[in-house]
């Protein structure tokens with residue numbers, strides 16, 4: 001899978017993502033990251049990429065031309081118009097099922113905005129998906145793009161080792177993961193739940209399931225409702 005990140009801050013994105021597991025996956029050839037600097041495509045002699053909004057209002061907008069040309073350079077490189085995600089608080093809120101679905105793409109372009117936003121015309125022209133990482137506003141699309149690349153990459157086969165992948169992780173079946181414990185058996189007076197030391201796999205499994213249900217009900221009533229609805233339909 002190949003990610004093309006259109007950004008004004010290529011260093012930020014690559015440095016962040018090439019650390020740890022995603023960096024290891026890139027070295028292993030399972031995925032590749034390319035940051036495309038939008039500023040390199042400015043037709044302006046001062047490499048300007050922003051301007052005032054028509055009609056007035058606060059702040060500056062990213063102009064259409066450099067963004068469009070950056071996108072076209074990617075499309076030309078791969079020989080077709082790829083799926084293009086614009087990271088914006090006005091998008092659909094990102095979740096695990098979307099990460100899984102996007103991991104099926106050969107290539108993905110991620111467009112990172114800055115300033116007060118972007119000229120709407122370039123969005124009309126190139127964007128296929130509008131995605132938000134949550135209902136809060138960040139200063140730019142780079143952190144959201146990194147979040148998305150991380151979540152999508154770990155769904156690409158081979159990126160996680162067997163040990164890392166774990167079929168029972170949070171959201172796998174719409175529930176939060178159960179609590180986990182490692183050595184020592186007692187720490188600051190707190191003991192590991194005895195069932196986990198019992199070696200009785202059936203009991204351990206049902207304890208974990210119960211913990212997942214309880215945790216989801218308590219911490220994420222919204223997920224719990226969805227989970228119950230899924231069952232009432234079946």
Ligand code: ADE
Pocket residue numbers: 087088089131132133134135136137138139140141144
């Ligand atoms: N850009 C600024 N805030 C954002 C958010 N919450 N999600 C995606 N892109 C953004």
